[in-house]
Amino acid sequence: FYMWASWWGCRGQLPGWQSFYKKHKDSVNVVVIAQDAQGADVAKPWVEKAGATYRALLDQHNFIGKAYNLKFVPVGILLDEDGKLVRAVGSVNIDNDEFQSELTEWVTSGAIPKAWIDADKQSAPKALTAEEKEADARFQLAIVLLENDKKEAAIAELKKAFELDPENWLIRKQLWAIETPEAFYDGNVDYGWQKAQMAREKVALEASKK
DSSP states (O other): OEEEOTTSGGGGGHHHHHHHHHHHTTTOOOEEEEOOTTOHHHHHHHHHHTTOOSEEEEOTTOHHHHHTTOOSSOEEOOBOTTSOBSSOSBOOOTTSHHHHHHHHHHHHHOOOOHHHHHSOOOOOOOOOOHHHHHHHHHHHHHHHHHHTTOHHHHHHHHHHHHHHOTTOHHHHHHHHHHHOTHHHHSSSOOHHHHHHHHHHHHHHHHHHTO
């Protein structure tokens, strides 16, 4: 499973996953899962652009993120035929030669790469804190508001969610993408804008604590 999003640079890995799947489809299933609160309409064009023949799903409400305590993308969840993790859940890049070599080794031989074995895959998911629960509730409300064409109200809820869970990049960056779509969807992601926005938010968060 490859967790990605239309609002981040990891969308650029979709063609790489297609190439890998095309080469190894007799030995492995590839499923890409978009983390997009805005729904399938923003995710689908990127899957189509990649010429994808693998399965593509949408986790609009971040069910998987909450299950694995994930607050960012891209993420890989690699399971064997018995549904057991063979690698710690975490960041992946199919365009990275080392990772692709490891993945190929596992898919073609069934042998788990030593680097994966050495990684910690035993850490159990933690229960959400009170702040994280409220942040998620506001995130879910924001989705409903977006579906009802109440963008400004949705943005307000996402801002409150971000204040409650500032390290949750799934909330933070989707707030950015919804509020300033031109920095994410007009060509490449504007990392310069992102850096400036992070600085502005840092000042605002510090001021709110005084």
